[in-house]
Amino acid sequence: MNATRLALALGGRLEPRPRAAATPRAIALRVAPPLCFGVAVVALWQLYVAVSGVRESIFPSPLEVARALGRDSGVLVSAGWTTLSEILLGYAVAIVVGVALAVAVSSSRLIERALYPWLVVSQMIPIPAIAPVVVLWTGFDIRPRLIVIALVSFFPIAVNTIDGLRATDAELVGLLRTLGAGRRQLFRVARLPTALPYLFSGLRVAAALAVIGAVFAEWVGASSGLGYLILSYSSQTETADVFAAIAVLAVIGVALFALVGIAERLLIPWWQLED
């Protein structure tokens, strides 16, 4: 025991900590619980509709939603594509604006005091109410949709990144200053890397919000897309078709969320949330 300790202290080797491997079993353990839960909910839903005899236009059964998915597949794919491209563009705007605001706010006390309260105020705006006004300003093209999506989703990105930029270890900053680091170098070497995990948790929340934002945006300023489709199906009480469109929207949301997770693993492999 003592010999081992001494050997370690004087340059002996420690086995590197093993990383959790993506074995088939590990993947199955990851995928099985949500899948089982989903299947159970759908089964209960189907059972409830069958037993209660509720009308399809009020509460369609999963089978009816599946039929609607098949029936509308062409429309859903093209509307889904429109909405997806809006979401990606709006999300990109949100990232640029959110990160830029965070860097500005954390760069000086004065800017922080001047801007931070207004960032919070921006989230008090009832987006669906202001969306038609945005359309008046910009015209009936993709711009109001991008603005609405970005307005809904930039906030968690900005707030998380601000927290992350503030979270830098003060002692590390001191150490780097004794090594000659200036402001810019401190940002690159310490502050930015510290903020990245925070940024990514903001990105995940924002991904979900961007999907909702796209639906809001299409309710007022669009003649295509899933949000528009939901509205028009809804007005015709085609409830099963509404649910089908929501299902496509959910797939987009989950895919976007997963994509952010993958990017996080690739870009900051040193940050391990699990294990």
Next chain:
Amino acid sequence: MKLAASGITKRFADGVEALGGVSIELREGEFCSIVGPSGCGKSTLLAILAGLIEPSAGRIALDGEPAGRLLGRIGYMPQRDLLMQWRTTLENATVGLELAGVPRAKARAAALAEVPGFGLAGFEEHRPSSLSGGMRQRAALLRTFLAGRDVLLLDEPFGSLDALTREAMREWLLGIWDTHRKTILLVTHDVEEAVFLSDRVYVMSGRPGRVQATLEVPLARPRSLELTATAEFAQLRERLLAPLREEARAALGAA
């Protein structure tokens, strides 16, 4: 005189008087230590010498001249290793060279040459999280050494290690010091560590910190751990402990 500080005081904004006039001197190539009770302002003194905080009063001379701005001219290793988890061991070690604008390849080569001596061979590309406590401290020391300053301030570098690792690290540090010929000021609360490593030991009093005793350590070098078992070593240790014990008793009495 490599580094000379005289009459350093520090009163913080909240009124706490951390240092009450500290004077210490380091000759070129010397290894000196500061021991003292916790809260005596040892770390504050190092932060002042590193240029991170300004003293309230006092003079500091580097190489015989009034030092002016010290930040970036003195090597400093805080208590925590502060290794950045987003960098590999080697990237952590080279950060000082990187900040000084040394080309990446050159910085890496310089670090790789020192890696075996610092007991980090095979761990160059590992993240700090996979290093043992002793390795983390050696990586932090390598970072400090590579930055290339003549004077190094080490703030309880082995404080977080277990007793056996700490002992082994002391002997190792003397070897490193011998090959690199740096001027080192080490802060510790471990009297044995101070005697074993140093040419001279400063004993600080409780807050506000002052130097209450100075002890020259005439033990021959190179020193090995066996030295700690000799009567001569025990005598020196006792001479250091006496004022510290008084201090501790007084602190207990006052409380």
